[in-house]
Amino acid sequence: EVHLLESGGGLVQPGGSLRLSCAASGFTFSTYAMTWVRQAPGKGLEWVSVISGAVDSTYSAHSVKGRFTISRDNSKNTLYLQMNSLRAEDTAIYYCAKVGRYCDSTSCYTSWRFDYWGQGTLVTVSS
Amino acid sequence: QSALTQPRSVSGSPGQSVTISCTGGSSDVGGYNYVSWYQQYPGKAPKLMIYDVSKRPSGVPDRFSGSKSGNTASLTISGLQAEDEADYHCCSYAGSYEWVFGGGTKLTVL
Numbered sequence: 001e002v003h004l005l006e007s008g009g010g011l012v013q014p015g016g017s018l019r020l021s022c023a024a025s026g027f028t029f030s031t032y033a034m035t036w037v038r039q040a041p042g043k044g045l046e047w048v049s050v051i052s053g054a055v056d057s058t059y060s061a062h063s064v065k066g067r068f069t070i071s072r073d074n075s076k077n078t079l080y081l082q083m084n085s086l087r088a089e090d091t092a093i094y095y096c097a098k099v100g101r102y103c104d105s106t107s108c109y110t111s112w113r114f115d116y117w118g119q120g121t122l123v124t125v126s127s
Numbered sequence: 128q129s130a131l132t133q134p135r136s137v138s139g140s141p142g143q144s145v146t147i148s149c150t151g152g153s154s155d156v157g158g159y160n161y162v163s164w165y166q167q168y169p170g171k172a173p174k175l176m177i178y179d180v181s182k183r184p185s186g187v188p189d190r191f192s193g194s195k196s197g198n199t200a201s202l203t204i205s206g207l208q209a210e211d212e213a214d215y216h217c218c219s220y221a222g223s224y225e226w227v228f229g230g231g232t233k234l235t236v237l
């Protein structure tokens with residue numbers, strides 16, 4: 001059974017930093033891309049960042065580019081999100097999610113869906 | 128990328144059908160067949176209900192169906208049940224390894 005558990009959220013002052021973690025189990029972590037999605041209080045979901053399984057490619061939304069860094073440690077089955085220069089508008093629940101994949105007879109390919117989600121960790125940016 | 132447009136709320140009675148729309152543009156919904164829908168109960172994590180416009184993951188009831196026409200995707204729930212009352216979020220791949228979500232729709236079962 002796939003299980004994702006986020007941690008590291010909390011209260012931080014504007015301009016501060018925080019590192020979120022997401023511990024994964026129940027699947028071969030290193031072979032799947034992983035992503036972070038956030039949800040501000042009472043708002044919709046917002047895609048934040050994605051990282052490939054092999055750690056060679058990362059992409060981020062414009063709203064966090066240059067401030068947030070996604071990374072992973074496949075030896076620890078853990079995904080990270082380093083958040084710097086935090087702003088009040090970064091206040092949200094941060095979810096990690098597993099990116100789907102499909103395979104044919106010869107290869108496997110990333111599928112553009114988020115098929116399993118963690119329960120989320122709350123980040124509050126306030127003075 | 129601008130957020131996709133969803134109605135803030137929809138409602139229906141048990142047994143009826145409801146449809147939730149999700150409107151984007153040619154660079155997201157209209158440009159790719161990679162629209163997904165997520166169900167979210169209050170205080171809980173989202174759950175994948177539909178992917179690639181109309182495919183259902185294992186375990187999702189066939190009462191849930193998806194479609195797309197031009198720049199608008201739709202989620203239809205038939206035979207509405209009380210347990211379907213939740214928030215529903217659409218999402219589209221937008222190219223260059225970016226995704227865009229809608230603002231979410233609150234479904235009320237009357």
